[in-house]
Amino acid sequence: MKTKSILIWFTLVALSIMAFAMFAHAGEISGAGHLATGATLPLLCFGFVNLRSLFTRDSIVQYLDNLGPMSKTRCMDTVFTDRPRQASALIGRDIVRGYIRAMALSQRGGPAINIAGNTGQADFYQPLPIKPKISINGVDLNNLRLFMNATNGKTLLSTWAQSKTDQLRKTVRATTEPLCAVALTGKLIWPVAIEGGGYDTFSIDYGDVQTLDEGSYLYWDDPQCGPAEILGMLIAISKKFQRKGVGGRVVYWAGENAFMALFKVVSKVLTSTKLRSEIAIPLSATESSILIGTVTVELVADEYQHPQTGAWTPIVPTNTLKAIALDAGHLMPYAAIDDLDGNLEPLPLFIKPIKNDEGQQSLLGESKPLPIVNTDGICDIIVLTPA
Numbered sequence: 226m227k228t229k230s231i232l233i234w235f236t237l238v239a240l241s242i243m244a245f246a247m248f249a250h251a252g253e254i255s256g257a258g259h260l261a262t263g264a265t266l267p268l269l270c271f272g273f274v275n276l277r278s279l280f281t282r283d284s285i286v287q288y289l290d291n292l293g294p295m296s297k298t299r300c301m302d303t304v305f306t307d308r309p310r311q312a313s314a315l316i317g318r319d320i321v322r323g324y325i326r327a328m329a330l331s332q333r334g335g336p337a338i339n340i341a342g343n344t345g346q347a348d349f350y351q352p353l354p355i356k357p358k359i360s361i362n363g364v365d366l367n368n369l370r371l372f373m374n375a376t377n378g379k380t381l382l383s384t385w386a387q388s389k390t391d392q393l394r395k396t397v398r399a400t401t402e403p404l405c406a407v408a409l410t411g412k413l414i415w416p417v418a419i420e421g422g423g424y425d426t427f428s429i430d431y432g433d434v435q436t437l438d439e440g441s442y443l444y445w446d447d448p449q450c451g452p453a454e455i456l457g458m459l460i461a462i463s464k465k466f467q468r469k470g471v472g473g474r475v476v477y478w479a480g481e482n483a484f485m486a487l488f489k490v491v492s493k494v495l496t497s498t499k500l501r502s503e504i505a506i507p508l509s510a511t512e513s514s515i516l517i518g519t520v521t522v523e524l525v526a527d528e529y530q531h532p533q534t535g536a537w538t539p540i541v542p543t544n545t546l547k548a549i550a551l552d553a554g555h556l557m558p559y560a561a562i563d564d565l566d567g568n569l570e571p572l573p574l575f576i577k578p579i580k581n582d583e584g585q586q587s588l589l590g591e592s593k594p595l596p597i598v599n600t601d602g603i604c605d606i607i608v609l610t611p612a
Contacts, residue, residue: 479547
């Protein structure tokens with residue numbers, strides 16, 4: 226009996242050595258937990274599909290290439306097109322704001338003049354991660370084993386892994402877009418899930434956005450308000466931006482009620498010798514726009530759902546006109562993720578298989594985007610008479 230136990234013990238040790246040799250022969254494992262470039266992990270290990278082999282760095286890149294660009298979302302793809310990767314878990318506060326305006330000349334050999342708005346302070350934002358997870362159950366694993374036995378098994382496995390990658394990236398995008406929308410208010414406030422249940426709050430105050438003084442313009446539902454008065458408001462907004470050194474490229478987003486009021490104003494006077502107003506209403510209401518002179522005002526009725534309260538909130542308040550200077554330096558850097566398997570790199574999307582103490586497997590995604598706005602390049606105006 227004792228001899229039999231010793232034989233079983235040596236058999237298990239031998240199997241362990243063989244398993245180690247299989248991985249070593251497949252390729253050198255890098256410090257990130259993935260194989261070095263060009264190496265591949267075995268797809269099958271002791272009769273089970275090795276999920277890590279399906280989510281190497283190169284594999285994830287290939288899945289994303291195959292999936293192609295995601296459907297565009299309004300805030301990310303209009304305002305936050307600049308998405309640098311910051312090789313740090315912290316983002317400097319002075320990354321955006323720097324006023325560009327005319328300055329005095331300096332004497333030859335005299336001191337240089339500091340650009341307004343650059344304080345040189347080393348303050349930082351600390352982004353928090355988006356970490357979606359997909360549980361992999363026994364049914365999934367059995368299906369993957371069946372795929373392995375099929376003639377096109379590798380293709381089926383890649384298709385399965387690619388679909389999971391798509392699900393994770395869409396979840397990250399569905400979270401990042403409302404973060405961008407909230408940041409455009411000048412105050413980024415979003416719930417943080419606490420381990421064990423409940424929520425905390427992540428909060429960044431970028432400063433107050435610009436506005437026009439009350440009484441300096443007519444409300445759009447005022448009977449005396451016409452296209453000329455609205456154009457005057459748009460000119461006033463343009464001057465606001467110019468005095469902050471921005472405004473070369475501006476988008477104008479109108480909330481639902483604001484756009485309806487604007488439509489009523491310009492529909493009364495479609496043409497004039499001094500003013501040209503055009504109304505373009507495509508089949509899709511989200512693409513509706515009104516041209517006042519040379520300025521296009523877009524209807525933005527998009528909403529996002531708050532993950533804690535479930536409440537739906539419009540990107541632009543219904544009674545508001547939001548003007549955004551796209552050249553004001555708004556950006557959305559990706560900070561370094563807090564995961565050794567990802568080499569602590571600033572990856573837009575990182576995926577890895579994980580196993581808990583009960584042996585249950587999951588796919589964990591992670592991304593750390595942080596939308597940052599220059600509030601000097603945002604102007605919010607309530608254009609309807611307050612109730």
